[in-house]
Amino acid sequence: xxxxFVIGAVLLAVAGxxxxxxxxxxxxxxxxxxxxxxxxxxxxxxxxxxxxxxALGSSSTQGYGASTPFHSYPAALLRTxxxxxxxxxxxxxxxxxxxxxxxxxxxxxxxxxxxVEPDIVVWQVGTNAALRAQSVxxxxxxxxxxxxxxxxxxxxxxxMTPQFAPAFNALENEQDYLAAMSEVAREEGVxxxxxxxxxxxxxxxxxxxxxxxxxxxxxxxxxxxxxxIGRLLAEALEGAIRR
Amino acid sequence: MSAATDAxxxxxxxxxxxxxxxxxxxxxxxxxxxxxxxxxWFIFLDHIPDNAASWFTVRNYGFSxxxxxxxxxxxxxxxxxxxxxxxxxGWPIAxxxxxxxxxxxYVAHIMLFVAxxxxxxxxxxxxxxxxxxxxxxxxxxxQEPTRVIVETALLRFRPVNLDILPLYIVILAxxxxxxxxxxxxxxxxxxxxxxxxxxxxxxxxxxxxYPEGKTWYFDPFMxxxxxxxxxxxxxxxxxxxxxxxxxxxxxxxxxxYVVLAGVIALSWQFNPLARLVPDWLGRLIYPIDKxxxxxxxxxxxxxxxxxxxxxxxxxxxxxxxxxxxxxxRCGEHSLLVFCLGTFLSFSAQVxxxxxxxxxxxxFAASVAGIALLTAAAYVAAWYKKGQGAGTSAAR
Numbered sequence: 001x002x003x004x005f006v007i008g009a010v011l012l013a014v015a016g017x018x019x020x021x022x023x024x025x026x027x028x029x030x031x032x033x034x035x036x037x038x039x040x041x042x043x044x045x046x047x048x049x050x051x052x053x054x055a056l057g058s059s060s061t062q063g064y065g066a067s068t069p070f071h072s073y074p075a076a077l078l079r080t081x082x083x084x085x086x087x088x089x090x091x092x093x094x095x096x097x098x099x100x101x102x103x104x105x106x107x108x109x110x111x112x113x114x115x116v117e118p119d120i121v122v123w124q125v126g127t128n129a130a131l132r133a134q135s136v137x138x139x140x141x142x143x144x145x146x147x148x149x150x151x152x153x154x155x156x157x158x159x160m161t162p163q164f165a166p167a168f169n170a171l172e173n174e175q176d177y178l179a180a181m182s183e184v185a186r187e188e189g190v191x192x193x194x195x196x197x198x199x200x201x202x203x204x205x206x207x208x209x210x211x212x213x214x215x216x217x218x219x220x221x222x223x224x225x226x227x228x229i230g231r232l233l234a235e236a237l238e239g240a241i242r243r
Numbered sequence: 244m245s246a247a248t249d250a251x252x253x254x255x256x257x258x259x260x261x262x263x264x265x266x267x268x269x270x271x272x273x274x275x276x277x278x279x280x281x282x283x284w285f286i287f288l289d290h291i292p293d294n295a296a297s298w299f300t301v302r303n304y305g306f307s308x309x310x311x312x313x314x315x316x317x318x319x320x321x322x323x324x325x326x327x328x329x330x331x332x333g334w335p336i337a338x339x340x341x342x343x344x345x346x347x348x349y350v351a352h353i354m355l356f357v358a359x360x361x362x363x364x365x366x367x368x369x370x371x372x373x374x375x376x377x378x379x380x381x382x383x384x385x386q387e388p389t390r391v392i393v394e395t396a397l398l399r400f401r402p403v404n405l406d407i408l409p410l411y412i413v414i415l416a417x418x419x420x421x422x423x424x425x426x427x428x429x430x431x432x433x434x435x436x437x438x439x440x441x442x443x444x445x446x447x448x449x450x451x452x453y454p455e456g457k458t459w460y461f462d463p464f465m466x467x468x469x470x471x472x473x474x475x476x477x478x479x480x481x482x483x484x485x486x487x488x489x490x491x492x493x494x495x496x497x498x499x500y501v502v503l504a505g506v507i508a509l510s511w512q513f514n515p516l517a518r519l520v521p522d523w524l525g526r527l528i529y530p531i532d533k534x535x536x537x538x539x540x541x542x543x544x545x546x547x548x549x550x551x552x553x554x555x556x557x558x559x560x561x562x563x564x565x566x567x568x569x570x571x572r573c574g575e576h577s578l579l580v581f582c583l584g585t586f587l588s589f590s591a592q593v594x595x596x597x598x599x600x601x602x603x604x605x606f607a608a609s610v611a612g613i614a615l616l617t618a619a620a621y622v623a624a625w626y627k628k629g630q631g632a633g634t635s636a637a638r
Contacts, residue, residue, distance in 0.1 A: 067292075067378075067380070067403050068377070068378060068379070068380035068403055069380070069382075070374075070377040070378055070380070070382065071378070165529075166510075166511070166517070166520070166525050166529055167525065167529030167530050169522075169525065170520075170522045170523075170524075170525025170526045170529060171522075171526065172522070172526075203514065207514060209511060209512045209513060209514055209517070210510075210511040210512075210514075210517060211511040211512050214511070216302065216508075216511070216531065216533065217529070217530040217531050217532050217533060217537075218511070218525075218528070218529040218530050218531055219529055219530035220530070223292075
């Protein structure tokens, strides 16, 4: 019985500490600078009072692991943009399909992106390529090709890097995919939203446990993770638009 | 509760009157009530978001959670409940009774949907916080009410936390047809179930949900395995004895696996522990998907179930302790307690939020909710007692 009480007390203490975890979404200074301006989005806001975003990606865009679509990152992005851009008609269209890698996303660019004619595409990509061990060279080539196709249609692209999650971090060469993404972004002159680095900062510096922002499957984000990524992305986009 | 009540076996509710090893003894296996009661309490606690009291539930200490326990015991209890009818009155009658139970579950689910949705709508109206409508996945009801009513009736549209009953309904419907096979050759039936599981994994089978493109949160093609495994254990009736000769290997293996899974699960909570998990292990185990009942989850539940039956015999003294009474009562009236628990978990969420979300509020709401569930179970038992004395013969 005594043992049970001790275990109970420890649990209570732990639960107490966890329960008081802050609801705030934090990032390191500089992490919200995308590295490229968004002049066309800026013009759309100023001239048309409109901003249309397509969230292209896989399960983390779709919202797998969130309790409802309301808790997906594009939904949080939309709410934040709407709050911060009064008088502007903001739309965020979720084009995330779980399990897809770059190749499959490129196959639906025509239908899911060009047909919509958005101002910005947030392209969340890389996790499935890494999990399936797609060759980094191939990944880089496809990524660059996709960006160029979107640029040709006058669409501004922002890349979103993979999530900092046990399943991704356990890979042998996950850093290669992250490096490829920032290199391609630099070469193509597009912005990068460093989801991986932001979440790594939560884990390493802020001492948040995985369970705070990752679902119990060890791969996808949970409600809190999605909400924060959506809000921080909104902040980053607004910064790039204002620039 | 008593042997006499079990023998009367009112068909619809027969499932909740469990007798161990049907047709041989009619002694109720108290372990089923106990573990099902515990699972129901855990489900209630886990359904309250950011609830510190959910630190007491299994999901923090391993891969599987209360869902596996609930589905497994449902399968076990189904065999116990309908075996006698099958043996004495034949398959058509037994199947009819199972299907009647399916109908009762369906009615319960629709009732729960109405009550749950009404509660959310009421809160949204009272507080002007329409975000609850979205947060609980009811936005479809606002945007496309006509369509959503149809989808609800088809079990394709569901608010948050209303996923388990539809799963149970679909599986139990198949059980009406599988019952004879499960009785005659439990392990062949279980192998068939495992084959469906494997095929479903291979070809990514799942049932469609609403809105278009969605699928079921608990994939029935996968989760049926937990149910039919429970059913096979019940139909076999001597699994524990059969496994005893291998205890020297099985027990240490099960303990090792449960401890390892516990370490991994705790590593999601404690960063120093997370850094100790080697990459090769991470590559091996992740992701541990719930929708598809990941094999690691299934194995974790197997290990837990094996250890539980080793440690807790049907005659275990603690099962009869008065303090355990409330848990067992809740396990006996699982459908009622499940529905009420789902309803109250949202009440608790709103209340905790309204009073500022303090730790004390989380525990207060958790304790109050469990007290209400228990009270409801005792009231249900009281009703049933009256019914058993008066009208059960007529049913």
